[in-house]
Amino acid sequence: MPKIASFAELKAFGEQITADRDNEAILMTVCGGPGCQATRCHEVAAELRKELDSTSLNGKARLRVTGCHGFCEQGPIVVIDPSNIFYGQVKPADVKEIVDRTVRKGEVVERLLYVDPSTGKTVLTESEIPFYKAQTPTLLSQNRRVDPWSMEDYLAIGGYAALARVLAEIDPEKVISRIEASGLRGRGGGGFPTAAKWAACRAAHGEEKYVICNADEGDPGAFMDRGVLEGNPHSVLEGMIIGAWAIGANEGYIYVRNEYPMAVEHAKQAINQAREYGFLGEDILGSGMSFDIQVARGGGAFVCGESTALMASLEGKVGEPRPKDVHTVEHGLWNRPTTLNNVETWANVPAIINNGAAWFAGMGTDNSKGTKILALTGEVKNTGLVEVAFGTPIRTVVEEIGGGGRNGRAVKAVQTGGPSGGCLPESMFDLPVDFDVLWEKGSMIGSGGLVVMDENTCMVDIAKYFLKFLQDESCGKCVPCRIGVDRLLEIVTDITEGRGRPEQIELLKELGETVAQTALCGLGKTAPNPVLSTLRYFAEEYEAHINENRCPAGVCTELVEYSIDARTCNGCGACLKACPYAAIQGRKDKLHTIDLELCTKCGICLTTCNDNAVVVQ
Amino acid sequence: MHQNVDLVIDGSKISGRRGETVLDAALRYGICIPHLCHMPTLTDIGACRLCIVDHIKNGRSKVTTSCTLLVQEGMVIDANSERVRGLRRNIAELLVTQAPNSRAIQDIALRCGVTEPRYEFRSDDCVLCGRCVRACKEHYQAHAIGFVGRGQERHVEYPFREKPESCIMCRACVTLCPMSITPCDGPMKSGEGYFCGKCASLTQAPQYEAGDCTRCDLGEGFDCSGHL
Amino acid sequence: MANSLDTILEGRRSQPHQLIEVLQDVQHDHGYLSREAIDTVSESLGVPVMEVYRVANFYTAFTLEPRGKHVITLCKGTACHVRGANPLIEQALGLLDVGEGETTENGLFTLETVNCIGTCALAPVVVLNGVYHPLMTPARLRALINRVRREEEEGTGHA
Numbered sequence A: 001m002p003k004i005a006s007f008a009e010l011k012a013f014g015e016q017i018t019a020d021r022d023n024e025a026i027l028m029t030v031c032g033g034p035g036c037q038a039t040r041c042h043e044v045a046a047e048l049r050k051e052l053d054s055t056s057l058n059g060k061a062r063l064r065v066t067g068c069h070g071f072c073e074q075g076p077i078v079v080i081d082p083s084n085i086f087y088g089q090v091k092p093a094d095v096k097e098i099v100d101r102t103v104r105k106g107e108v109v110e111r112l113l114y115v116d117p118s119t120g121k122t123v124l125t126e127s128e129i130p131f132y133k134a135q136t137p138t139l140l141s142q143n144r145r146v147d148p149w150s151m152e153d154y155l156a157i158g159g160y161a162a163l164a165r166v167l168a169e170i171d172p173e174k175v176i177s178r179i180e181a182s183g184l185r186g187r188g189g190g191g192f193p194t195a196a197k198w199a200a201c202r203a204a205h206g207e208e209k210y211v212i213c214n215a216d217e218g219d220p221g222a223f224m225d226r227g228v229l230e231g232n233p234h235s236v237l238e239g240m241i242i243g244a245w246a247i248g249a250n251e252g253y254i255y256v257r258n259e260y261p262m263a264v265e266h267a268k269q270a271i272n273q274a275r276e277y278g279f280l281g282e283d284i285l286g287s288g289m290s291f292d293i294q295v296a297r298g299g300g301a302f303v304c305g306e307s308t309a310l311m312a313s314l315e316g317k318v319g320e321p322r323p324k325d326v327h328t329v330e331h332g333l334w335n336r337p338t339t340l341n342n343v344e345t346w347a348n349v350p351a352i353i354n355n356g357a358a359w360f361a362g363m364g365t366d367n368s369k370g371t372k373i374l375a376l377t378g379e380v381k382n383t384g385l386v387e388v389a390f391g392t393p394i395r396t397v398v399e400e401i402g403g404g405g406r407n408g409r410a411v412k413a414v415q416t417g418g419p420s421g422g423c424l425p426e427s428m429f430d431l432p433v434d435f436d437v438l439w440e441k442g443s444m445i446g447s448g449g450l451v452v453m454d455e456n457t458c459m460v461d462i463a464k465y466f467l468k469f470l471q472d473e474s475c476g477k478c479v480p481c482r483i484g485v486d487r488l489l490e491i492v493t494d495i496t497e498g499r500g501r502p503e504q505i506e507l508l509k510e511l512g513e514t515v516a517q518t519a520l521c522g523l524g525k526t527a528p529n530p531v532l533s534t535l536r537y538f539a540e541e542y543e544a545h546i547n548e549n550r551c552p553a554g555v556c557t558e559l560v561e562y563s564i565d566a567r568t569c570n571g572c573g574a575c576l577k578a579c580p581y582a583a584i585q586g587r588k589d590k591l592h593t594i595d596l597e598l599c600t601k602c603g604i605c606l607t608t609c610n611d612n613a614v615v616v617q
Numbered sequence B: 001m002h003q004n005v006d007l008v009i010d011g012s013k014i015s016g017r018r019g020e021t022v023l024d025a026a027l028r029y030g031i032c033i034p035h036l037c038h039m040p041t042l043t044d045i046g047a048c049r050l051c052i053v054d055h056i057k058n059g060r061s062k063v064t065t066s067c068t069l070l071v072q073e074g075m076v077i078d079a080n081s082e083r084v085r086g087l088r089r090n091i092a093e094l095l096v097t098q099a100p101n102s103r104a105i106q107d108i109a110l111r112c113g114v115t116e117p118r119y120e121f122r123s124d125d126c127v128l129c130g131r132c133v134r135a136c137k138e139h140y141q142a143h144a145i146g147f148v149g150r151g152q153e154r155h156v157e158y159p160f161r162e163k164p165e166s167c168i169m170c171r172a173c174v175t176l177c178p179m180s181i182t183p184c185d186g187p188m189k190s191g192e193g194y195f196c197g198k199c200a201s202l203t204q205a206p207q208y209e210a211g212d213c214t215r216c217d218l219g220e221g222f223d224c225s226g227h228l
Numbered sequence C: 001m002a003n004s005l006d007t008i009l010e011g012r013r014s015q016p017h018q019l020i021e022v023l024q025d026v027q028h029d030h031g032y033l034s035r036e037a038i039d040t041v042s043e044s045l046g047v048p049v050m051e052v053y054r055v056a057n058f059y060t061a062f063t064l065e066p067r068g069k070h071v072i073t074l075c076k077g078t079a080c081h082v083r084g085a086n087p088l089i090e091q092a093l094g095l096l097d098v099g100e101g102e103t104t105e106n107g108l109f110t111l112e113t114v115n116c117i118g119t120c121a122l123a124p125v126v127v128l129n130g131v132y133h134p135l136m137t138p139a140r141l142r143a144l145i146n147r148v149r150r151e152e153e154e155g156t157g158h159a
Ligand SMILES: Cc1cc2nc3c(=O)[nH]c(=O)nc-3n(C[C@H](O)[C@H](O)[C@H](O)COP(=O)(O)O)c2cc1C
Pocket: A185, A186, A187, A188, A189, A190, A191, A192, A194, A214, A215, A216, A217, A218, A219, A302, A303, A304, A305, A306, A307, A340, A341, A342, A343, A345, A346, A447, A521, A522, A523
């Protein structure tokens, strides 16, 4: 393995790789991301490899297995370049036809093409698919160009060039001022200006300093950090090394959540490669800088995404936050100056150095620059990871990229920012994706989760869901969070179970405000957001529960009853078999009925009946 | 030799010692900021949040706990702003309804202005202030008890629920506990939604006014009298 | 073959900050953290038993009791919740007759829930022994559980 000792050597090496690669060759890209793995993409990839090995195509066609492309809904995905043909939901059995027809003869396998649900027409190329078209691809689009296991792939797209330039010709202070000029703000939730953090850490006293990459990604509904770290780990490493140079750090950590074994594996092997090539270790690229990175696994606790808890966890302790009256940039890990940034924040750094601060600042709004990767999920047609420039209206994301509501139902709201964020009604979808605008409206970008909700989602239930999550995940140290969130949950549960009283609305607001103001850490301080934002925008749903004992969405089980519509039921018996509580009776081909004594209102029969005979009232 | 810094708490100019917290400085001057988890000689963890104050800086004020805030030159603190009193009352309300069977906690609640709690009483016998745990660890290095579990499950326990050999039977955990210094076994049963009022000393306890220490019962168990 | 405690601890003795990493490895290789393991780890790393016990109880990655042969993990993240994770949980609870986080009496299944496993685009997701099953429905979950049961009865099961 070549150890690269200087900027010039890196350049020559990169050019060599590009020259070696026959640009004429057909390149088949299979997404190997977590979503596609769940739909068995590795079988498709294995089949493709077999096919390539066994036919005379050797040398004419290459296969690349990459990280997440974003459009997980369509997995397994095969893209064939240079013609950019996109095949979705590919089965291993389709492979032979793809190779025989598309690779050999340049024909298109019509039935595997993507069908645009809004027009019903097939789309030939990846770049024409509406899901991709409205995006501003900068970070995420690199994923499909690199095999995460291949350093050569990363070098071929200009990898580590930013690092080499920085080490050769940009002083640490200048690096920080470029980041400042770019307007980069932290992608982990808080939106804190990255340059300010770096500058404070650089100025802090201490021989030993640390940089940490926060890959804890505990927000339910968010998976962009794993998308970047698993798909393009070197971009994160490069960002961290540049950051370490700017700050004067000599050690780094990537803190990865326990539920992401693939991210751990990819990060570890990328680190090993970077060491072999001389991007990590002693005297990096002949600059005299020494720096190394280790991977630490989390233990499965949402609160460990919080900076002080994360650092406690890295020290091998219980992940309890501590008061931040003393800042972590001065007294962080092992009480030494520490800079913590999110995965996406780090990955943006090389791009800013390569393309210039002005390029980055040219995207976005006044105070939110660049792009943000969002995790688009929930009741929307197209789900997956999408990257848009800040300032893009929510409507564009939900309707153009997401293709609107699923199953013909109307979209009612989006929940942004995970448990710390809030819900925004459809009437506010023209708001831009922007740190400050969403914050003013009682929600936040947070890590970038965007869960779409329709008329079948009860907003009071959503508030309850997040409170339950936070009650589970609170560390329990401080009173407002431990008891306050519990009391909020108690009240909201009362409301969803028909015991609500009108005066409780005010109490929710007052208590929510108290928790937000007085909790020790960010978890507690933002915990009331889901309740407060649903109260603000969906008060009528609360009122329906309280005043009329009615759940408009038919979700809150205490307020609904299940029955089977005699006119629609055809006696197929599917529900009877499905009910785990044996609450359904009926004979074959005869009307079935639900025993309300036994029924727990779990809703399984509802999802089982093909004829929509189960009624919720 | 102490290095001193000047700061203002509730309008009074006081001289703090560099490295001490705002709460300690206030207590030295007899300015009583309600507190529960704070104990002199133990590390402050900022768990009960009763000691919140308004920290006024550049025209903006920020709510923060005084037991974790170090004194700084020129600092301006308002420990009794309307906002802080309201928030503190709400926190005390959460505490007293969770663990009503302690006179210490009732006293704090009354003093913070809780008269008619709006939540149903529960009857926890620990408020997770961590005095016992810290004393065990910091004073005696015994590590015999600790907080186990997280969120609602957090509680004080021995490892594997058995008293370990490292316990030196000092009973510090009992003597420091706000639930056992001043237990109240009578009126506050779960489900009864108000103070019984039988305890004269408590109902007569005046609400705290800025600047005057009331030398409350808490002083004994809670060690601010020691400062006066 | 599972690594012994000694192997796991090698090169990490007297390094308190390795505690979580060590426990992760023990959990992974031995399936749970036994009392003996906790005592040994405490002694070798120089961390009080109390602290090890606290860490073991704080993080969901650790269990103090052996888990079942097959582990079913139901995701209840937001995206899964919105797309019907509750019926799945109900289904599994009813079918296996256990509570969340519990193991069936015959030691065959452990039912766990997780607050998000990060494949939200394909919600709701169920994981059986590390294999992801996307776009789950109660009916498919039933079939999945019954298949494992059948294989166990026929002796063809493998975790
Ligand atoms: C409860 C809680 C959970 C958090 N979880 C994460 C997380 O999973 N990933 C992350 O990057 N930041 C998370 N954060 C934010 C971090 O504390 C920190 O602000 C961030 O990593 C800083 O990086 P940035 O400036 O690049 O955003 C969390 C914060 C809180 C309070």
